[in-house]
């Protein structure tokens with residue numbers, strides 16, 4: 101089944117480039133940039149990948165991103181991810197990047213963007229993988245800081261297909277960023293947002309009604325609100341679900357409790373994605389395979405999930 105799932109043509113719609121930083125590359129970049137790391141070796145770092153919630157993961161994820169300093173580093177990061185896409189027949193990808201994680205450390209916006217974009221361009225030419233980049237705002241930071249990030253992005257508007265919202269969800273509802281998203285949409289950007297990963301269904305309503313998003317990232321807690329379920333089914337609003345992420349971050353205690361196939365059978369446009377594959381134990385195929393192993397996902401269901409991912413592309 102793994103090989104069959106691997107060969108299935110699919111799109112990835114929920115992937116944080118910083119979360120695809122494998123420990124081996126992290127150590128190589130630390131050496132190249134002469135950065136001392138708090139972990140003795142790759143195995144020790146991997147051993148630290150045990151999380152009780154989103155915040156515990158984010159603390160390590162932001163720490164890991166500190167090794168990314170130069171345009172070449174961002175190129176290498178993105179190129180390594182695209183090689184994984186090629187190996188797993190991901191024919192289209194819409195990755196996120198978090199500019200504030202880097203600009204707050206003094207890395208210029210253009211350094212980040214140029215490295216990523218050059219790799220995405222080479223991926224189109226050399227690997228035949230189409231792509232569209234999503235600029236994601238960090239929701240634990242202020243509205244004002246998000247507005248500044250949007251200011252920085254506007255001169256490069258053709259480099260992005262959408263804006264998103266990620267980082268610590270609880271206590272940072274979508275309404276905090278309504279004015280930023282209003283401006284981004286007026287500037288022609290499509291909007292997506294993480295909602296209903298740890299946060300309640302109300303955050304999904306806010307993302308839909310206040311941020312006017314076209315796709316919900318995660319959204320697994322929608323199942324707690326029947327009226328919300330009806331809306332996302334009626335309007336066929338895609339959910340970019342990340343099964344291994346949800347179990348690693350204890351959104352579900354075990355993969356056998358994941359609701360993605362229940363949602364699929366109810367007519368929700370759910371898709372399968374890897375979120376932060378370097379930290380959560382696998383790329384897209386591993387996520388599909390876990391659904392087969394623990395939930396008995398059939399070939400027909402896998403085909404429908406893959407088709408949903410192709411249908412839910414923004415570009």
Ligand SMILES: Nc1ncnc2[nH]cnc12
Nearest residue numbers: 116266267268294375376
């Ligand atoms: N799963 C996730 N939720 C929120 N923010 C993130 N940033 C990277 N991965 C994330």
Ligand SMILES: [Zn+2]
Nearest residue numbers: 114116266375
């Ligand atoms: Zn995510």
